[in-house]
Structure formats: structure tokens, C-alpha cells
Amino acid sequence: MKWFRKKSDNTSQSDPEISSDRKESSPPSDPFADELRKRMESAGLPDHIRIVARDEYERLVKTDKSSPEFALAHNYLEFILSLPWNVTTKDDLDLTRAKDLLDARHYGLSIVKERILEFLAVKSLHSRQHAKILLADDEVIARENLSIIFEGEGFDVTAVANGLEAITAMEKDPADILVTDLKMDGMDGLQLLQEVRRRWPDTGVIMLTGYATVKSAVSAMLKGADQYLGKPVNLTKLRDYVMELLSRNQRIQSLRGPVLCFTGPPGTGKTSIGKAIAEAMGRKFFRLSLAGLRDEAELRGHRRTYVGAMAGRILQGIQKTGVRNPVIMLDEMDKVIGDSQGDATAVLLEMLDPEQNSSFVDNYLGQPFDLSGVLFIATANIVERIPAPLRDRMEEIEFSSYTLSEKQEIATRFLIPSQLRQHGLNPGEVDLQAGAVKKIILDYTREAGLRGLEKQVAALCRKLARKVLDGGESSGVLKVEGADIQNIMGSPPHFTTTAKSAPKVGLATGLVWTENGGEILFVEAAQMRGNKQLILTGSLGDVLQESAQTALSFLRSSFETFNLSPEFFESSDIHVHIPAGAVTKEGPSAGVTITVAILSMLTGRPVRQDVAFSGEISLLGDVLPVGGIREKVMAATRAGIKTVVLPEKCDQAVRSIESEVLENIEVRLVSRLEEVVELALL
The missing domain is CATH 3.40.50.2300 (Response regulator)
Known part of the structure; x- marks a missing residue:
């Protein structure tokens, strides 16, 4: 390439060639510079990058090798040459192979797998x-x-x-x-x-x-x-x-294709599904954890004028994979920190925006790099924590909690054989019965995902390894049944909340959604002489407190409907308490439960304890829809609840729940609080 040829001071700029007598007077060639020039000529750099590289090369060969500027220029050229400007991997869009691979790597997650296969099908049709x-x-x-x-x-x-x-x-x-x-x-x-x-x-x-x-x-x-x-x-x-x-x-x-965002509780397989997508498509995979990230320079890099400057983690990942179209997983996106010291979400907006990421500029590189070939997959536990502009650029795919049967199957197929091998035990030496697996899941874990279950299985394997060595049980099969688990592992670490047995006045059972899945909680109500105060305890958030105030106002305005005295609040206080006061509680789902507890206390009619409620209320007595229905129904089943009362507008969410989850429970849909009272109070 002629633009690498050096000219002497007397050579005319209009002369594209160097005369023979000029060549004789030129200094001897530098092997280092010649090798670098050859690499640049064969790198296939884009036009705008080739011009930058040429200028940097010409500056480099004129700089003394002992100068700090030489090292800076050399590192910059090496970084340019290490980037895969034109290197891509061809997508493997065989849907049958992708389905088999996803099924082999993950049990369950049928809705998630279906959406991923749809995504691959669109790309396959487009490529044809x-x-x-x-x-x-x-x-x-x-x-x-x-x-x-x-x-x-x-x-x-x-x-x-x-x-x-x-x-x-x-x-x-x-x-x-x-x-x-x-x-x-x-x-x-x-x-x-x-x-x-x-x-x-x-x-x-x-x-x-x-x-x-x-x-x-x-x-x-x-x-x-x-x-x-x-x-x-x-x-x-x-x-x-x-x-x-x-x-x-x-x-x-x-x-125009989506940026996928996997949302759901920890341990439900979001990261591993991302790896499986990369494997199914035949692409390289790079995981970038965003947890605690606050400085945008971590993603965009530092300018070369700073001492120790380097490229951002995005281009470092591209450099590491060696291709321009890897799968990049932006893990824990909901844990990015934005404050006065910096806001990395601005860089994420540019990366995920299809109108901008084709010319992403890293501060160190100083030139646009095309990220349009990258398949970005984000993960988040609580998607509401992601800024709205970022959410607008992504398609959310929800990872739901695993059911009991799914956890049993995953433990039997994957977790137990893997942990046995890691602890020096042959899977044929230990026979872990289904009852034992079920007891570990129910009594020793409390989660939506599988991480806690894997830890408990690992703890069991350690104890079995000790038992094999101490008891000389190496010959024959060591059989572990459900009744043996507590003797081996000790008392369960969690207190399992179950439904009360007998109906009680002023006590209602509610359903809530948490980061770890669904839970049940109890709402207690009591009345005493006072001066018209509504006392709320149990570390209740603002929304919960407003739900309680709305419930009381509705009952006071509808006293005739429920045969209440119009003066029931004139000379008394009403106390609403939700136990486990050390745990902060927030959300709109407890409005119906609070209303039932207060009404039961005022009328003296006991509440059925095999019925649980979830729903918000309006001031006029309408039951409003809430989220997390699947997890709440699963929590009710675990607690021994027979009937779940939900808002009528949650009908579609109920229809999407697997039949296995609904097998032993009755779901009643209501639109008014009067309907709830008929189902709840004896």
C-alpha cells in the first residue's frame, strides 16, 4: 500500500514513487516497522480506520522507541489490529437442533423456549x-x-x-x-x-x-x-x-429484531439459557456483569490522553471473542447504579438502540465500531428497576418459578448426578429416593429457582461422602429415603408458613409476590376504645398503608351493605397488623385481604382459613387486578390453601398457568368486594 512508503524531505508530494537515488540515501528498514506495516496491509481495515492507522503508523516510526509516546502509539495500533472488523460467524439456524439442545440443557421453561425458537425461526426465514x-x-x-x-x-x-x-x-x-x-x-x-x-x-x-x-x-x-x-x-x-x-x-x-431481556427470580436459568442460545446459533458468547456499575467509562473506555487508558468492556469483549457478531449477555441490568458520579445507562441506551449501535464510539478507540451484528441479551431480577427508556428498547421474557415436579425432575436429572461426581461419589453408589428429594425441596429450600436446592444437595453429598468413609459403606448402594433426611442434614433451616386450621375472627390470609417467588401472609385486625385512629404496624410501605386507609373508608361508606353501625369508628381505634415486622412489606395486592380482616373483626364473623386473597380495592368496592398470579397460586398450594380468590381481570393470567399448578386448588374470580365476603366469611 503506497501510503506506507516514506519519502525524504526533498521528494515532491506529487510524485507517487520514490526515485532510485532517493532510495539509496534512505535509512535502513526497521524489521519491527516492516512487520507492523505488513499486518496493517493484510488486516482488511475499513477505509476510515485505515486512514487513522496510517497516521498513527507514520507518527510511530518517527518516535524514539524509548519515549512513552512510542508505547502509547504502539498499544493503540495493536488494539486496532486485534479487533475483528470483518470477522463474523455464520449462524446455525437449525430449529430442530436448537430445540434438542435447549431441552437437553434445561428442563421446563416451555414458554421461554417457545419464544426463543420463534426468534430463531424469524432469523432463519430472513436468511433464506x-x-x-x-x-x-x-x-x-x-x-x-x-x-x-x-x-x-x-x-x-x-x-x-x-x-x-x-x-x-x-x-x-x-x-x-x-x-x-x-x-x-x-x-x-x-x-x-x-x-x-x-x-x-x-x-x-x-x-x-x-x-x-x-x-x-x-x-x-x-x-x-x-x-x-x-x-x-x-x-x-x-x-x-x-x-x-x-x-x-x-x-x-x-x-429490527428485538433485544431480549430475561426477567425473573434468581436461579431460574436466565444466564444458562443465554449460553444455550449462543451454542444453538453457533456464535461466540461473552458475559458482562453490570451489577454495581456506575462509571460509564467501564463500558465506553478512557480517552488515550489519560495515563493507563484502555478500551471499555464492550470492545474488550468483542476483542476477546474474536468476532463482530457474538452473543453478549448484559447480566444483572437492574443493578446498574446511576448517581451524580456517573450514569452507565446512557451508554447502554446507545448500545441497545438499533439506530445508534452501528456506529458505537469507544473513547479509547475514538472511531465508530459497528455493534449491529451483536445479539444482546439482558437479564434482570426486578425489571421495574430498569429505567423506562432502556425497557422500551427490549422485549421482556419472564422466567417463572419452578413447580415442585419441575424441581424434582431437574434435581434427579442434573443436580444430583453432578453433585455426586463433584464429591467423589459414583451415582450408582447412592440411591436418593423421590421422597428424599421432595423433602429437601419443601423443607430445606425456599426459593423460586434452583441455587438453594443445589446447595442443599451439595450439603447432603458431603454428609454422604463422610458416611461412606466412616461406616465402610463403599460396597453396595447407599439408599436415602425421606425419613432419613432430617437425621442426616439436621433440622430444616426455614420455618414453613402454612394455613391456619380453624376459622378465626379478624384474621385473613393474603398472597404476595417477592423476589424469591410467592408467599402467604396473615393480616390481623383488632378494635379497641380510642379516638378514631387507624394504627398500621408490620413495616408497611406507603402503598400498603394507603390500601388499609381505602379499606376502612369503603367500609365506613358502605356500613348499610354490611349491617355495620354507622358509629363503629367514632369512639374506637382500629389496629391492622401484618406479622414478621422485621421484613418490609410493600405493594397493592393486600387491599382485599385487609378489608376482609377488618370486616370480620367488625361483624364477628370468622374468616375461612383455607381461603386466600389477592387483589387491590377501589374506594367504591371494585376488586382491581394485580400481578404475580402464578407464583401466588403456587404459594397457596404449598401452604395448604384450598381456594384462591383473585380479581376477575386476572382471568387471562389464570388461563396461562399450567394445569399441574391448578390441580389441587380452586380459583374463584370476583369483581366486587361483596362477592369476596360471601366466599370468605362464615
């Missing part, structure tokens, strides 16, 4: 489509020759004689690339160009003419032509222009 080229030229021979050339290269070609026919063809089936002559009857190339730009702005346009002039070229480019070629056509240049425009259009179309 042939690029469409529309040729508009009034010369028959030119149309036929170009048609033969492009059809031979796998394009779908349509050839027309003028602009009017081109518009008709575009209306039937818009083309990716339009190659048009300038001079044509009916509608010439410039008129066609204007119409295409107005109606099909994503179509690339290449203008051809036998009367090429600077004026006509400038006019065509100003009106929106992407390229301009004179006749006779240089076929090599035309091919290059077509492939360049086609690559741009395919990138734009691919950017």
Missing part, C-alpha cells in the same frame, strides 16, 4: 430470502447482460424498460437494490430516484449513464442516489457497490 434487484434500462442488451450476471450470483432479478414500469414493479414487490439508467422515456432516472426515495427509502439506488458528467453526478447524489457509474459499466465496481448496499440493507432489517 434472496436479495431482489430491479434493473431499469431502455437498452435491451444492457438489461439482459446485467440480468444474466446477477442471476448467476443468486439474486432475484426483475428487468424493466423505464421508470414507470419500475414503479409498477416496486409496488408489486419492493426491491432491495435499484440499478437504473439516467436517460429513459416516460420517466427518467432522476424522476424515478425521487419517487423511490419518497416511497421506499430503504432501497439502495445505483445510477448508470452513458452521458456521465460532474453536473449530472452531483445532481443524482443530491437527490438521493447511493452510487453513480458511467457506461460502459465497470462490472467489478458495480458488484462491489451492490454488495455494499445490500449489506447495509440487511443490517437495517436485522436491527
